[in-house]
Amino acid sequence: MLYPDTVESEVLVHKPWFVMATFAAILAVFLAIDLTGTSMGEFMRPVIGEPAESGLYGRFAIAFVIAVLFCMNVVLIGFATLKVQIAIVWLELLLLFLAFFKTFNLSLPFMAEKLPFLITQGLFTTIYVSAISIIIASAIAILGAVAKLSTNGFAYAVASFYTSFFRGLPLLMQVYLIYLGLPQLGFIIDAVPAGILALSLCYGAYMTEIFRSGIQSIDRGQWEASRSIGFGFGLTMRKIILPQALPVIIPPTGNQFISMLKDSSLVSVIGVWELMFLARTLGQKTFQHMEMLISAAMLYWGLSICLELVQARIERHYARSKIR
């Protein structure tokens, strides 16, 4: 929460200066861009005549119409309640994106034909690789955080070397190092396990830092109260400290999960048939790159939204003990 002041001022989008300024800005932007050649020009044909010959008048008319529509939209939305506002703006932005994609003249039948394979092979592999990596990374993170906070010099050294190394190298390079480097030592490793290993180690390093800061955010009094009852280190950590650290840990960890989902596309370089790999290869034969890339983009986005919803749910769950 930003905890707004209790003194209600007029809604920003209903202040005349704001509306005027927005109007002027939009007008200026669309005067600068020539839209007469687009479908917007076609739409304005009854007013400006042949779009290509309408010149400055045509540009101005188009910019004016867009600016009026935009400002009306903003002012009207200003009257709605918060939830309705959010829903409308989301919907409008989504429609704009669809309009943008429409300009690519995508072949829908082609997309429909390839989509099932994209999902059963690509999406499945992506989820499979990310989910396993996330679980391993979380386990590494707890161990790493405890080691980094411990007074054991050996544990601290190993953990800090680990986080420093794996945060310090590009993930792409780690993928190569593990896939191409480990066989040098005699471990022949398949592409999928290599990818999972690289993702787990890299994200484990970042999450070690997240878990460490989460554990550190808990007041020393909690440790003392727990110890004074007689709880040992394990009980204190599992039942007292970690449950309280989780609300601190979850937002950045959710970030990492979403980021991991998309970074799993990097393992496509070693030939894992995940979503990104298929998106690039399926469209290649017929030069229908855009179709596949946009399909994959939508799948990634959809998955991320699912994770966002899960994160929001968990955050609500942990908000219980903070109610006043």
Added chain:
Amino acid sequence: MSAEKIIDVRNVSKWYGAFRVLTDVNLTVERGERIVICGPSGSGKSTLIRCFNRLEAHQQGDIVVNGITLHDKMRNVGEVRKNVGMVFQHFNLFPHMTVLMNCMVGPMWIKGVPEAEARRTALQFLERVRIPEQANKYPVQLSGGQQQRVAIARSLCMQPAVMLFDEPTSALDPEMVSEVLETMTGLAREGMTMVCVTHEMAFARAVADRVIFMNAGQVVEQGKPDEFFGNPQHERTRLFLSQILKH
């Protein structure tokens, strides 16, 4: 008749780096005794009682609690801690658990008490500190005085041999001090062995068997409340008492 010693402190010294916080402290607490430790801030009184359940380590001398000697290689520090209840200045309730759970977890996880029995015990002690109706709330929903009473109940649920109070009322609003002190007085009446670090001199006078005055890491003076307040022997004690009783 020689009473059983619950806490026996012999020639204990403690340092924080080069700074000596405790100097040759000697003290015994017998079963059923109520002891109040007072002294200016920084005199080492909190540090001393935190040594009794080894939240702090001492470097010299012996501390024997309930027959177990405390030292840095001990394996059974849990044995000591489950028999020594501690109430903190800032309550330190577990904020992610309900009041009831706060009281149940100790017996359940340390003593292996079944959940139903732990619940019964917890409710019984919440009753005793007079807040059974708050059992299903979370600590943040309670006032400071209520939280401190829950903290007392949480310790009592472990049925400890001795209770340590580390300035239990210093973080409370004036109005709430009395409800906590009443609870503590009630405990004392029932014969609980108690060591209280507190500035509440009226409480000390009414409840304590012995008042101990510490200054600069040393026990300066100890005695029965009547003698202690009526006829303090040391200059430093007189100065302290005149400061604290002026208000």
